[in-house]
Amino acid sequence: MEKSLKCATNQEFLTIGRIGKPHGIKGDVRVYPLTDFPDRFNNLHKAYIDGTVITIAAAHPSNDFIIMQINGFDSREKAAALTGKFLKIAKSDAAPLAEGEYYFFDIIGLDVFDENGVFLGVITDILKTGSNDVYVIEKTTGQLLIPALKKVVTNIDINNKRMDIIMPTEN
Template sequence: MTRLSPSAAKKNAAKDRVTIGKVGAAHGIHGEMRIIPLTDFTERFADMKEVMVGDELLHIESCKYHKQFILLKFREYPVREDAMRLTGRLLTVDRSEAVPLEEGEFYTFDIIGLTVYDETGNTLGTVENVLRTGSNDVYQARRPDGRELLIPALKAVVKVIDVAGGRMVVDLPEETDDAH
C-alpha cells in the first residue's frame, strides 16, 4: 500500500483531487466494501484499477454493482476485519481523471468558493454549497455581512460562471436580492 505524506495529502485534498465515493460498511466475509457513490458517473468504477482511499493508494481487485452501492475489494485489504478500517474514508481520483463535462456544465467543487457579483460588479458573496432541489440546483452563498443568499442555477439568473477567474455573475430578481 502507498501512503501520501501528511503534507502531500493536504495538498491533494484541495482541488487537485475529485471525491467520487465514500466507504460504507463491509459486505460479506471476503473483504468487499460498500462504496457510497458521490459521483453522477458510477460506471467509472468498473474500469478503475486503483483509487486513493483517504491517504492510501489502493488497488482494486473486483468491482460489482449492488443496489445503490458499488462493491469494491482492495488487494491491500483481503479480509473483512482489515477492510472495515476503511469505513468512512473518501475515495478520490486525480482531477485529470474527472469525467469530461459538456459545455456549460460544472462540477460542484468548481462552483463552491466562487465569488458572486451582480452585473454592475458589486460583490454579493461567496458560494458555499450547491443544493440539489430536483427542478434546478440552487447556489447557496454567504454575503459579506454573513447573511445567506440563495441563487437559482438558471440561465436567466446566472449570467457568467468563470471557474478559472473564480467568479460568478448573476442578475437576481429584485425580491431575491433584497431578501433577508
C-alpha cells in the same frame, strides 16, 4: 456532476463513494456511490483512502452499492477497518463534462457580481432542490440565495473565479 457535500471535496481529491461494511469473508467491501457517474467504478483501477493510493482488483454493481475488491485487503477483518471511510479520486481524473456544465468544486469559491458589476459575495455552498440548484452566497451582511438558472446566471468564468448574475426580481 459529482455529488456535493461541502466536506466531500478538497483541493486534491474528489469523493466518489463511502465504504460500507465488508461483503463476504475474502476482504471485499461495499461502496456506496456518491457520484452522478456510477459507471466510473467499472473501469476504476486506482483510488485513494485517507490520502493513500489503493489498487482496485475488481468492482461490480450490486443493488445500491458496488462490491469492490482492493489489493492488500484479503480478509473480512482488514476490510472492516475501512468501514465509513471515503473513496476518492484525483480531481484530474474527474469525468469530463459537456460545455456549460461544472462540478460543484469549480463553482464553490467563485466571486459573484451583479449586472452592474457590484461584488455580492462568494459562493460557499450549492443546495440541490430538485427543480434547480441554488447557490449560497456569503455576504458581509448574511447569505444570499440565487437560483442556478440561465436567466439569472449570465456568466461563469472558472479561470478568473467569477460569476455574473442578474438579480432576480420579486413579483
